[in-house]
Amino acid sequence: MSPEAPEPGTVRPGGRTARVRTAVLRAAGDTLAERGFAHLDLADVAHRAGVGKTTVYRRWGTVTGLVADLLVDMAEQSLPRTETGSLLGDLKANARLVQRTLSDPRQGALFKAIIAAATCDPRTAEALHRFYDTRIREWAPCVQQAVDRGELPRGTDAHEVVRAVSAPLYYSLLAGGGPLDEAAADRAAQAAAAAARAGVYVR
Amino acid sequence: MSPEAPEPGTVRPGGRTARVRTAVLRAAGDTLAERGFAHLDLADVAHRAGVGKTTVYRRWGTVTGLVADLLVDMAEQSLPRTETGSLLGDLKANARLVQRTLSDPRQGALFKAIIAAATCDPRTAEALHRFYDTRIREWAPCVQQAVDRGELPRGTDAHEVVRAVSAPLYYSLLAGGGPLDEAAADRAAQAAAAAARAGVYVR
DNA sequence: CCCCTAACGGAACAGGAGTCCCGTTATGAG
């Protein structure tokens, strides 16, 4: 993201730099959620963060660059999954977590903006992939446990199952078609479980 | 879309106006696929279309407005679905159609750009919803036929099943995770069929 | 075929996003 890598001297990630990063990323998230990707002005972000405009342009350069860094930050704060003991219970918990996130006005708008940014820039897309990878890795074990318990066929691709839970919820967010409520979340979980039991995700 | 509705005089949708619209929408699709949503300049679109810059700004105003009109145009040209006689065959045909569209460099990039535009503007989002609605309405009958044949439980929501086929393919396009090949298309179709057979989409 | 005017086109204009320059602050090594 930073335009030029500092070669000669020492890097200084201490105090001020970290504080600026935190403030800017926070302001970026807020502004992105409110105004959306298209109407985002880096000068506005800088003003909100109480930081010089030049600083934002120097460290992140573009809107997509800023979003990419925001995603790295978001991936670091992954919440632990809950365990219910059954495959369907775990998948429903995951589905409802995603559903609540996307339904929330701020978070939903933020994700829309992030997705928009990712479609416009390869680096940001890569950051988004890594973000989802982190989330999926967190939830995959509950599928693997179901395989071990004999609830699902051997060789089931755990990651594919977890992705299958999220997919219809994101589709609702972006393409419309039905409200994004708990019923939709439960349907997503049940559909993924049914397909997995039928052996669709055996690799 | 048009900034102001002409009230007093007569509207003239004839010859020249239609020609300009066609040329501009074509140029918009090309430019959108090549440069993406973020780096789209309406002046560039106008130049490609061999049309005055002022005309584009007057009729469409913004990038999102132009994309919205492009979606109306795309929805009008919906291709007829194929019929294979079995539920899984029909769903696979649908899945592969979507997969081929999204895999194609031009079409894939175009859809990414359109989705980005839709996340930035409510009107464009509405146009995108209508577009998918058109497509889903086209394919829903094959699910309904399966219900009538007794392949699926009564009361199955045909639209939900069709959406379930597309969802994972769009998820792959936007969030990554696995190649967007024929195997992925077949998996999407099989998963939707399995979930539908299990009664997940009974309303 | 003629005329009114909807719609288009060129060019000048204005506003704002992003860049550059240079002085100031504060980090962290010695």
Place this chain on the structure above:
DNA sequence: CTCATAACGGGACTCCTGTTCCGTTAGGGG
């Protein structure tokens, strides 16, 4: 504590996106 310098901040500057003005072209009713 001191100093070299990484990192920040303010403000002027540039260029490009979008607007406005007005003259020109062509659709379609009479």
